[in-house]
Amino acid sequence: MITQPGFLASEFPPGVESFDYKSLIPSLDGTTWGPAFTKLTLLVWLAVAIVIIFFLVTYRNPTLVPTKKQWLAESVYGVVRNNIATDIIGPQGVRFAPYLATVFLFVFVTNLWSIVPLAQISPNSHLAFPVVLAVLTWFIYIGIGVKKHGLLGYLKHSTVQPGVPWWVHPILIPIEFLSNLILRPITLAVRLFANMFAGHMILLVFTLGGVALWNAGPLLLKPAALGSWAFAIVMTLFELFILSLQAYVFTLLSATYFQSSIADEH
Amino acid sequence: MNIASNAPAGEEYFVLGVPLAEVIVGLVAFGVLLFVLTKFVFPRMESMFQQRVEAIEGGLVKAEKAQAEAAALLSQYKAQLAEARTEAARIRDEARADAEGIRTDVLAKAREESDRIIAAGREQLAGERASIVRELRGEMGALAVSLAGKIVGESLEDEARRRGTVERALAELDTAGAR
Numbered sequence: 001m002i003t004q005p006g007f008l009a010s011e012f013p014p015g016v017e018s019f020d021y022k023s024l025i026p027s028l029d030g031t032t033w034g035p036a037f038t039k040l041t042l043l044v045w046l047a048v049a050i051v052i053i054f055f056l057v058t059y060r061n062p063t064l065v066p067t068k069k070q071w072l073a074e075s076v077y078g079v080v081r082n083n084i085a086t087d088i089i090g091p092q093g094v095r096f097a098p099y100l101a102t103v104f105l106f107v108f109v110t111n112l113w114s115i116v117p118l119a120q121i122s123p124n125s126h127l128a129f130p131v132v133l134a135v136l137t138w139f140i141y142i143g144i145g146v147k148k149h150g151l152l153g154y155l156k157h158s159t160v161q162p163g164v165p166w167w168v169h170p171i172l173i174p175i176e177f178l179s180n181l182i183l184r185p186i187t188l189a190v191r192l193f194a195n196m197f198a199g200h201m202i203l204l205v206f207t208l209g210g211v212a213l214w215n216a217g218p219l220l221l222k223p224a225a226l227g228s229w230a231f232a233i234v235m236t237l238f239e240l241f242i243l244s245l246q247a248y249v250f251t252l253l254s255a256t257y258f259q260s261s262i263a264d265e266h
Numbered sequence: 267m268n269i270a271s272n273a274p275a276g277e278e279y280f281v282l283g284v285p286l287a288e289v290i291v292g293l294v295a296f297g298v299l300l301f302v303l304t305k306f307v308f309p310r311m312e313s314m315f316q317q318r319v320e321a322i323e324g325g326l327v328k329a330e331k332a333q334a335e336a337a338a339l340l341s342q343y344k345a346q347l348a349e350a351r352t353e354a355a356r357i358r359d360e361a362r363a364d365a366e367g368i369r370t371d372v373l374a375k376a377r378e379e380s381d382r383i384i385a386a387g388r389e390q391l392a393g394e395r396a397s398i399v400r401e402l403r404g405e406m407g408a409l410a411v412s413l414a415g416k417i418v419g420e421s422l423e424d425e426a427r428r429r430g431t432v433e434r435a436l437a438e439l440d441t442a443g444a445r
Contacts, residue, residue, distance in 0.1 A: 016279055016281045017279050019279065019281065020279035032285075032286060032287060033287050034287065035285040035287040035288045035291075036287035036288065036290065036291050040288070041287075041288065041291045041295075044291060044292065044295045045291075045295060047295075048295045048296075048298055048299045051299060051303075052298070052299060052302045052303070055302075055303060055306075055307045056302070056306060056307065059306075059307050059310055059311065062310060062311075062314050064314070064317060064318060064321055073307075073311075074311055074314070074315075077307075077308060077311050078311075078315070094312075097308070098300070098303065098304040098308040099300065099304075101303070101308065102296070102299055102300045102303050102304065105299070105303070106295075106296055106299055123292075126288060127281070127282055127283070127284050128283075128284045128285055128288035128289050128292055129288065129292045131284050131289065131292075132289055132292035132293050132296060133292075133296065136296070197281070
């Protein structure tokens with residue numbers, strides 16, 4: 001797995017600078033547009049291209065009795081449509097299914113890069129990508145809330161809890177306002193970002209830690225290095241679980257926010 | 267694996283930074299994905315789901331129709347079977363009645379025939395008896411006279427007397443036979 005011990009051990013211990021990717025176009029490095037052409041943005045484009053090609057190819061000639069690939073494509077959309085959009089939002093949730101399914105696919109495939117050999121970093125470990133999705137969700141759920149209840153109606157709907165004693169409102173309304181209208185996109189973005197950041201960090205610690213142990217000299221430490229690498233493999237599998245879960249959670253929470261905006265009651 | 271690169275001195279990497287360039291890339295990439303999938307893929311999936319639902323519902327309707335048809339056929343067959351049964355029963359009854367009629371006919375004919383035979387036999391018997399009686403009567407007279415002549419040893423001369431005696435004896439015999 002690791003063949004250049006001398007080189008890699010110098011990276012140990014990994015830190016935040018492990019996430020500082022230089023621009024692939026050297027002349028842009030350090031400028032505003034540098035981050036637009038890094039390994040991470042390349043992986044984002046690759047993810048988008050793979051998803052688009054997969055869906056367009058498998059759904060070019062759909063049949064009533066699906067082929068294996070068609071079934072896979074359908075079940076991704078079908079699960080988001082039926083088990084997230086319709087289950088949480090209700091029958092009218094079907095109109096959000098395309099957005100939710102796209103969010104799920106985008107997050108899942110970009111997350112998947114974190115364990116794909118040679119890529120081994122998720123673009124979502126840079127806060128900017130989760131922020132884009134979280135802010136989009138934020139705009140949408142505020143937009144549909146305002147459209148349904150009116151601006152003031154939506155403010156009241158999302159901040160005033162019914163069935164609460166009047167003297168609690170001065171405390172509760174600011175809290176509700178903060179949590180429902182300000183913090184939701186932040187928690188949504190940070191949850192995804194932090195999970196992918198930490199996952200990458202853990203993998204770095206075990207793989208690079210193994211290298212450091214191997215190169216440390218004493219023969220006694222070599223089995224420890226092997227153990228560290230074995231654990232890196234275990235953590236890679238764990239990372240697969242986490243990245244799927246985070247993609248699901250991101251989609252699920254987006255649907256929940258949509259539902260809270262178009263609900264008649266709390 | 268060149269995982270990290272060395273940050274240049276003085277320019278620290280900020281983990282929570284949100285570079286505008288990355289935001290734009292994220293927005294455009296997500297937008298492209300959303301556009302393509304929403305425009306070309308998901309509507310076709312929806313229509314496919316719809317078609318599938320219709321296919322299944324159509325199948326159900328077809329199955330229902332087939333079942334109704336089968337039920338109609340079954341009742342028709344049952345009716346036909348019942349009809350055939352009553353027909354068979356009717357035919358059997360008729361046959362029985364016919365057989366009965368034939369039997370009584372044959373019996374009546376046989377009885378008639380036997381009666382006829384018996385009557386003919388009786389008649390013949392009566393005729394024969396009468397002729398035998400007649401013959402006997404004639405012979406009996408002659409026999410009795412000759413017997414009496416032999417016993418007496420002489421010819422019975424008195425024709426008239428002899429005749430009267432025989433006639434009387436025969437008349438007595440007749441009355442004795444009739445008794």
